[in-house]
Structure formats: structure tokens, C-alpha cells
Amino acid sequence: MSWRHRPRLPRLRLWVKLALLAAVGVVVMHAAHLALGNRIATRAIAEEEEVLGRTIARLVAEQAADPVLLGDPVTLFELVSSAARDEGGHVAYCFIVRDGRVVATSFAGATPARLVALRPAGDQLPVVVASGNRRVLDLVEPILDGSLGEVRLGLDLGTVQRARRQLAVHLGLLAVGIAAAGLAAALLMGRSIARPIEEVLAVADRFDPSRDEPVPALPPRGGREIAVLRDRFHRMLLRLRAAHEEQVRVRQKSVQTERLAALGSLVAGVAHEVNNPLAGLKNCVRRLERGDLPPAKEREYFSLMGEGLQRIEEVVQQLLEFGRPHPPRLEPIAASRLAQETLALVRPALDQRRVAATLLGGEDVAPVLADRRLAEQAVLNLLLNAGYVTPDGGALRVRLVRRDGMVGIAVEDDGPGIPQEVRDRILDPFFSTKPEGEGTGLGLSVTRTILDAHGGELTFDFPARGGTVATAWFRAGGHAAPGAGARA
Numbered sequence: 008m009s010w011r012h013r014p015r016l017p018r019l020r021l022w023v024k025l026a027l028l029a030a031v032g033v034v035v036m037h038a039a040h041l042a043l044g045n046r047i048a049t050r051a052i053a054e055e056e057e058v059l060g061r062t063i064a065r066l067v068a069e070q071a072a073d074p075v076l077l078g079d080p081v082t083l084f085e086l087v088s089s090a091a092r093d094e095g096g097h098v099a100y101c102f103i104v105r106d107g108r109v110v111a112t113s114f115a116g117a118t119p120a121r122l123v124a125l126r127p128a129g130d131q132l133p134v135v136v137a138s139g140n141r142r143v144l145d146l147v148e149p150i151l152d153g154s155l156g157e158v159r160l161g162l163d164l165g166t167v168q169r170a171r172r173q174l175a176v177h178l179g180l181l182a183v184g185i186a187a188a189g190l191a192a193a194l195l196m197g198r199s200i201a202r203p204i205e206e207v208l209a210v211a212d213r214f215d216p217s218r219d220e221p222v223p224a225l226p227p228r229g230g231r232e233i234a235v236l237r238d239r240f241h242r243m244l245l246r247l248r249a250a251h252e253e254q255v256r257v258r259q260k261s262v263q264t265e266r267l268a269a270l271g272s273l274v275a276g277v278a279h280e281v282n283n284p285l286a287g288l289k290n291c292v293r294r295l296e297r298g299d300l301p302p303a304k305e306r307e308y309f310s311l312m313g314e315g316l317q318r319i320e321e322v323v324q325q326l327l328e329f330g331r332p333h334p335p336r337l338e339p340i341a342a343s344r345l346a347q348e349t350l351a352l353v354r355p356a357l358d359q360r361r362v363a364a365t366l367l368g369g370e371d372v373a374p375v376l377a378d379r380r381l382a383e384q385a386v387l388n389l390l391l392n393a394g395y396v397t398p399d400g401g402a403l404r405v406r407l408v409r410r411d412g413m414v415g416i417a418v419e420d421d422g423p424g425i426p427q428e429v430r431d432r433i434l435d436p437f438f439s440t441k442p443e444g445e446g447t448g449l450g451l452s453v454t455r456t457i458l459d460a461h462g463g464e465l466t467f468d469f470p471a472r473g474g475t476v477a478t479a480w481f482r483a484g485g486h487a488a489p490g491a492g493a494r495a
């Protein structure tokens with residue numbers, strides 16, 4: 008099953024992602040920095056304004072003591088009016104309250120009653136009064152110790168608001184500048200890091216250790232760490248190529264080793280196969296030596312001896328062909344012929360143990376695309392395994408099966424099946440449950456290697472009735488050579 012990652016975001020290049028990340032980082036950090044700076048600056052301005060307001064209010068309070076005592080409204084009016092006319096336009100209003108009554112005010116008409124009632128007696132904390140968009144800081148300054156009333160001074164916070172706005176504009180411009188510079192720097196940095204990495208990724212995508220071409224070179228560029236990374240990566244590719252070549256050598260070797268081991272398994276049967284005609288030959292020779300046979304009988308014996316020698320030659324030829332290494336060559340072969348020829352190889356050994364091996368169905372099965380001798384070896388290993396688990400006098404079956412575009416040679420036995428706990432390991436080279444010295448454990452691993460090279464597959468089924476069905480799947484293809492149906 009293949010699992011594919013589907014990115015939710017459109018695919019951005021690595022260096023663009025890095026740059027965006029860095030830029031967002033710079034902007035967030037700077038925004039936090041600006042917000043903090045703005046707060047501190049605004050508070051400083053507000054405090055300065057308050058100090059100014061208090062100074063004016065205190066001056067008025069000091070100068071108002073005598074006129075209040077003397078009940079001189081004209082001087083008091085002069086005092087509050089001149090306070091409200093300060094140069095910077097900071098003061099919005101100024102009035103004097105005594106016993107809850109306004110005795111002098113800078114307002115043109117009456118002092119707004121809401122403003123007078125804003126504070127209970129003795130409340131001296133600064134209060135912000137809002138009127139439309141305007142904000143006024145209301146300050147209180149007692150005359151003498153408060154026994155002669157108090158001066159109320161409204162400080163226009165417009166200055167603070169304007170300063171705040173100005174500051175925000177300046178800081179904002181600064182933020183945009185810094186973000187732009189940050190983005191540019193991030194782009195440059197992102198490119199310098201990501202470019203070499205992208206090159207490495209491109210090489211990794213292109214590199215195929217099995218292709219016969221030089222390992223792509225990665226010139227050491229980029230920063231020091233990146234150069235080291237590229238260098239290591241290049242060395243890793245070289246090691247990968249070497250490991251792959253070694254693996255191919257080992258596989259070839261294991262195919263050959265298993266071929267010889269399989270020959271070993273066949274020898275007993277072959278010896279029997281050669282022994283029979285040999286015994287006949289000996290008999291004939293003995294009878295002929297006596298020299299008392301009529302000519303017709305002599306001719307019959309000579310003909311029998313000829314047949315026996317031919318049988319021996321065939322058997323030896325089969326073995327020689329099977330054991331001889333050769334370069335793989337794919338050709339269309341009738342699957343039934345492949346099955347029959349492989350059965351013929353193993354049959355003498357099976358006959359000795361009276362194991363019946365039947366080829367079932369599939370005369371009309373499509374030809375497969377295979378290297379004959381390698382394919383024989385792949386199927387032979389399955390037959391040897393099935394034969395091994397079949398008791399003397401038992402039976403095994405070879406069945407030709409089809410699946411979309413594939414033809415399988417299925418070897419069925421009635422053996423004990425493959426225990427669940429070893430199923431994962433049976434394809435491992437050298438894994439065997441046979442007693443020491445009886446098997447190399449290469450059979451299935453070699454079969455799998457051969458089938459892989461054919462674009463085929465090795466599958467196992469375990470029918471409910473017991474036993475094992477091992478199937479060697481080949482790609483169906485082409486037309487089998489004429490007369491390829493069977494061999495004697």
C-alpha cells in the first residue's frame with residue numbers, strides 16, 4: 008500500500024518558507040516592542056502634563072488665599088482667567104470652589120454643575136473627564152490646607168492624544184521599515200540556507216544506486232555547516248552505491264549457492280535415475296559377453312543398451328544445464344512447460360519416496376515472460392520445500408493459475424503448514440527450520456529474488472484443510488515458442 012502525503016498549503020519553496028517565517032518573527036517581535044514603547048512614552052508625556060497642571064493649580068491656590076479671605080471676586084476672577092489662558096493651551100478651565108459654591112470661574116457663563124459635583128469634598132485624586140472626543144484631566148489643589156476651599160483645574164489631554172498619535176505614526180513607519188529590512192534579510196538568509204539544501208534534495212531524488220552512472224557530485228558551497236552537510240551527503244551516496252553493488256554480488260552468489268544446494272537435493276533421485284538404466288546395461292553386457300545369443304536377441308539388447316545410455320545422457324544433461332551459470336534472458340515460455348520441466352527435475356527424488364506429483368489444469372494458460380533456467384530454479388525451490396514436508400507415499404500438486412496480467416505456478420502440499428510465528432522470516436536468507444546440515448535456508452530468498460527480477464511475486468496461502476500453497480507469479484506475455492508444450 009502506498010501512503011501519500013498531501014500538503015494542505017500550496018507547495019512553497021523551502022527558502023520562501025524560511026524567509027516568511029523569519030519575517031513574521033521580526034514583525035511580531037517588533038510590534039510587541041513598539042506597543043510597549045508607545046505605552047511607556049505616552050505615560051511619560053501624561054505624567055509631565057500632570058506635573059505642569061499641578062504647578063499651575065498650586066500657583067493659583069497660593070495667590071488665591073488672600074483674595075478669598077478678603078472676599079475679593081475681581082482678583083479671583085483675574086487669577087482663574089489668566090491660569091486658563093496659558094500659552095500652550097494646556098488648561099481647559101480653572102475655578103475656585105468654597106463650601107460647595109463656585110466663587111470664581113474661567114467659564115464664560117456658569118460653571119457646569121456636573122463638573123462641580125464631580126468630586127465629593129476632600130477627593131484630591133486626578134480624574135479624567137470625557138466630553139465628546141475631548142479628554143480633560145481634572146486636578147484639585149487646596150487653598151491653604153483646604154479651609155479656604157480648593158482650586159479645580161482642567162488639563163486638556165489633547166496634547167497627550169496628539170503626541171500619542173504622532174508617536175504611533177512615527178513608530179508605525181519605523182515598524183514598516185524594519186519589517187521590510189527584516190524580510191529582505193530573511194529572504195537572503197533563507198536563500199543561502201535553502202538553495203544548497205534544495206540542491207541536495209534534487210540529487211537525492213535523482214539518485215538511483217542501481218543505475219550505472221557516476222554518483223552526482225555536490226560541490227561544497229554555502230555556509231560551513233551546509234558545506235559539511237553536502238560533503239557528508241555525497242560520501243553517503245558513494246557508500247550507498249558501494250552497498251548496492253555488494254548486495255547485487257551477494258544476491259548473485261546466493262542464487263548460485265542455492266542452485267548447487269538444490270542439485271545436492273536432487274542427487275539421490277538422479278543417482279536412482281542413472282542406476283536403473285545402468286543395471287539394465289550391466290545385464291545386457293553380461294548376456295552379450297556370453298556370446299551365445301541369437302542375432303535377433305543381440306540386436307534387441309544393443310537397442311536396449313542404446314536407450315539406457317540415452318536416458319543416462321538426458322539425466323546428466325539436465326543436471327549440467329541446471330548447474331551451469333548463465334546470463335539471464337527473458338523469453339516467452341509456456342507456463343505448463345515450465346512446470347513440467349521443473350517437475351521432471353524433482354521427480355526422481357520424489358519417486359524414490361513414492362510421492363506423487365500431479366500437474367493440474369491450465370493448458371490454455373498464457374505463456375509467461377521468463378528466463379527459463381532461473382524460473383525453473385524459482386519453482387524448483389517451492390517443489391523441494393513441498394516435497395520435504397510431504398511424508399513418503401504422500402502427494403503434492405502443481406496448479407497453473409491466473410490473475411490479472413500474471414500467471415502463477417502454485418505448488419500445493421498437505422504438510423503441516425508454516426507456523427504463524429515464522430511466517431515473517433521464511434524469506435530471510437539463511438532462515439531454515441530444517442535440522443542442521445539439511446538446508447541452507449536460501450531457497451525462498453532466492454525464489455523471491457528471481458521473481459522480483461522478473462517483475463513477479465511470491466505468495467503463500469494456507470487453506471483451511473491444512474498444508475501450504477506457495478505460488479510463483481510471473482508476468483504473462485508474448486507467445487511461447489512453437490512446440491513448447493512439453494518435454495519428455
Ligand SMILES: Nc1ncnc2c1ncn2[C@@H]1O[C@H](COP(=O)(O)OP(=O)(O)OP(=O)(O)O)[C@@H](O)[C@H]1O
Binds near residue numbers: 422
Ligand atoms: N511448504 C512448506 N511447508 C512448511 N514449511 C515451509 C514450506 N516452505 C518453506 N517452509 C519453511 O520456510 C523455511 C525456509 O524455506 P527455504 O526454502 O528458504 O529454506 P529451507 O528449505 O529451510 O532450506 P533449503 O531451501 O536451502 O533447503 C523452511 O525451513 C520451512 O520452515
Ligand SMILES: [Mg+2]
Binds near residue numbers: 388
Ligand atoms: Mg527450501
